[in-house]
Amino acid sequence: MLMEEDMEEKIHILQESLDLQAKEKSFYEVIGKKYPPSPQPESDRLSRCLESPDYYPYVNPHNSATSLNFVRDGLSGSPVSPLHIRDMYSESQSVWNFKKGVKEASKFLPSEYNLSVNVDVNGLLGQDPEGASNRGAERSPSEFRGKKNGHAVERDLEEERRSKLPATYLESYLPIEEFDNLLLHSMGEGEKKFTAYRADLKNAMSKGVLQTEQIKGSNGRRGSGKKHKRKKEVIDLRTLLISCAQAVAADDPRSAGELLKQIRQHSSPFGDGNQRMAHYFADGLEARLAGTGSQIHKALVNKRTTTEEYLRAHYTFIASSPFRKISNFATNKTIITKAQKATRIHIIDFGIHYGFQWPTFIQRIAGREGGPPKLRITGIDFPQPGFRPAERIEDTGRRLAHYAKAFNVPFEYKAIAQKWETIKVEDLKIDEDEFVAVTCLYRTKNLLDETVMAENSARTTVLNLIRKINPAIFFHGIVNGAYSAPFFVTRFREVLFHFSALFDMLETNVPREKPERVLIERDIFGKDALNVIACEGWERVERPETYKQWQVRNMRAGFSQVPFDREVMSMSRHKVKTFYHKDFVIDEESQWLLLGWKGRIIYAMSCWKPV
Template sequence: MTLEEGPDSDQTTYHHQHHHLLDWLEDSISFIPSFLDDPYSNTESIAGYEWWTQDQDQANLLQTAPSTTPIAVPPATTTTTITQSLPQPEFSKKRKLPTSPITPNKVAAHGNQRRTGPDASNEGNGKFEEDGDIPQKPASGRKGQGKGNGGNSGSGNKEVRWAEHLLNPCATAIEAANPSRVQHLLYVLDELASPSGDANHRLAAYGLRTLTHHLSSTRIAAAVNVPTRGGGLADDSPCFVSTEPKLFRSALIKFHDVSPWFALPNSLANASILQALTLDSNQRPRPLHLHVVDIGVSHGVQWPTLLEALTRRQGGAPALVRLTVAGAAAPPGPFSAAPPGYDFSSHLLRYAKSIDLNLRIDQADSLAPRSLSLASGEILVVCAQFRMGHGGPDDRMAFLQSVRELNPDLVVLSEVDGGRAGDGDGSFPAEFGRRAELLWRFLDSTSAAFKGRDCAERRVVEGEAARVLEGRGVAEGRERWRERMVGLGFWDEGFGEEAVEAARALLRKYDGNWEMRPAEAAVGLWWKGQPVSFCSLWKPHTGRQ
């Protein structure tokens, strides 16, 4: 399918205004920064731009009515075990779980003592305390517990991560076919899991759903009674595919507004495309075509900024800008799918026409040259963001090989940084633990981004992110991706200084726990001292002619 619009000869010269993206979003939301008058050097204006304009209804999306539904009390036969082994919440006293997993034997050994975690200033000593507070599941619709840390428990720079201390032992117990321990941990998780609590409660809810699904396919399934009190999530909990298109678009834009998870890699990618165009203009004063192959998760949100910048670059915009959306060529994964009926092409084409830019949008189901309709003389950029990390190692190599056969002028590769992931034994507990750790960073950062408040947009993006728990692939470190790219005949290209400084300025508008760490020819995004993702640039040893 091909959609094409050319410049209107009767249209007057477009003037930059604060509301210039309202047309693209059908007079609903604006998210293009006004710093594009000087897009990569005016760092002060980048830090303060507004991504969208909220009307009264949109502002109300962040407000939810508190629930009056009482919290169910567990059956008498399990009350003693659960209340004695539950981790302490942040609601009254700031306490933490001991670092060792909780077991029924430990609970019995301590009699009527209730387990309380170490104080935030003395993490790890795992004390017991008389008359401790009984943990409670937050009521539905409960708002976050404070703003400084996005509603998470703990104090100072230390954080409570009790959900993983329950989920990971449960995964291990399932693998070891230990039904009594699985039964106990499932009841504990069900007591605490909530899709509207803090990051721990939400992780417990998503993890509980994944573990019960996995349990159903094991030989001990019949020996375990899966709790049905409602702590977990229903199979139809919000995700991208099941979301109404209007809410889906609002969630995309709102998430870019409050979190740099995708916004920062998008900024670096756009700046790098402009950089490649500028370098090429030394040989061709005004290239005929710029062709960007989009294999990403932005669903159109990334591109208005680039289109606007192209019209303002010295030397003018290319005579034709082609955008080929080839998401179907990569394995599916979190954030890759859109709901039925969502199509950003018409909005983007109308916006391009309003700024007098000749834009053509195509769809491709593979990376075959014929499917992409490659043309000689065009600058070919493959923008692959957060799509190649799904599937197994063979799938990743096959995809990268297809990219290499295109012999592009530039490849933008952004992926989740799994650090040391890949060194495990490949067992279910090991892979589940790594996925749960990644999801924790996402949920913890979104809790801070939304100030601990619950809203429809937050539930949609978190529900989609939770699909990582069910995936086949495991996030790998940047070095492993570098080995693949070098082995296929690519060499890494450094980011321009202006692109890095603009990204730093953009990051200042987000929570202070985010940081950007340039490393060799890549830029890493980190949350609370832990890697989240990286963005890198690559060129083939022999460029396209």
């Protein structure tokens, strides 16, 4: 209504201007002079401006200065006041922004509203949505008139639209063959491709090391190169980071800013492992200093990564490091062994995420002697922000159903997207004749502990829930970290040592130019580190504990530990020693399977059953 009233007011102003023009014309006739002509009738020009906010020669929100000059020059000699022109420009821009907002909002509405989404995400859509063929007709050539670079702006608008699409448009049209090639990597043709990819990574790293040694050798023969090398050696990024964290903790923004400036000069998301880690840690320190940690972390969480991108990063991660590969193997092998006589298997997966672990499990049980059992998977995860909190794990269920159908395995899937501590046993629909296995791999670190919830913490509540489920086996994988301390500097030191090992591991095993490595470092390691460094209280969701602390928790909750089968341990050791870098660590202590890098234990896994 307000907009309509404003528009009526502008039309009234236009009418007054036209009346004034008519009076001036009659005055010129009285004095015997000719009224000066206009290059274009103002009434027509201004009416077009008022009636069509999308008339880009007048209103160009991307280049408002150019547009305003164009209007002003085009109306030189007009009796209409410049103030009126500015008002009309503002009004037209407001209407244009309003229409643009409506158009953007329409992309989030369901398809039954007959709204088209004119975008093809990386060519992944099988066909253009309705109306896509008219994409070119929707914009007139005059839309980009007055812009310095029409193609660049169009590309920016396309990227903006793409980022605002619901994840359905990014993930639902991926060809299933891509998943087959990247997920079924434990048997048959998939295993051959996986082995070849792992060999390619090793060859690429060997060539990179050789080139680096040659460059170092050539620099050593030049005086300037040798001098430059000495300069680089004195930069200790870890010391700079710790000093900066101490300045932030002491509320000394001046010193912290100077140290941050030094860190920025010697860090980069595309440099070596230390430089990349320093870059993301500097982001965290800067966010803590500015008090924007929670906002930045929420933005990173809300950022949508396509399933294909995440899957390729996962594939690179398991090819270059044994952490997830070994934990998936130990879990799947143990379930298959213990449930070999069961006709119904129910897996309750806390933190299922994309469910990359389960296609190979379905593939293996399909060949079981006497036929495969009926498989039920209950996929549990934290709700996603946005309109569809269960979207990701529902997509996971559809993919798993595809594999179950392909391998003739009877299959049923249930998705639960809510806070884990609010789930009840009744929600899981457990049958008496099922072999129930509960898995929770590396996600209990995201449950709040007693420092936030003094009584009945989320960790205790979830462990009590699992005990009530009374599973035949409970697999618990944890991130072995000690950076949950309430004191910032102590926590910073621990998280620095932890992620130093992870960035060094990638530096040693994955080429720097691999986009999958950048995604892992930025969207997983960098995001987690920022949360630990820049967030506090409820907003700090990265709270790992050591495997010894979790052992006490699990026993207190009413579980007794079950050792891994000797065959599983033997095969796991063989895989690590044979296929991965010599600096990876695999060990066993207190019936925990320990995995790490260069002597630092990063992940730990164990089996439990209710007492």
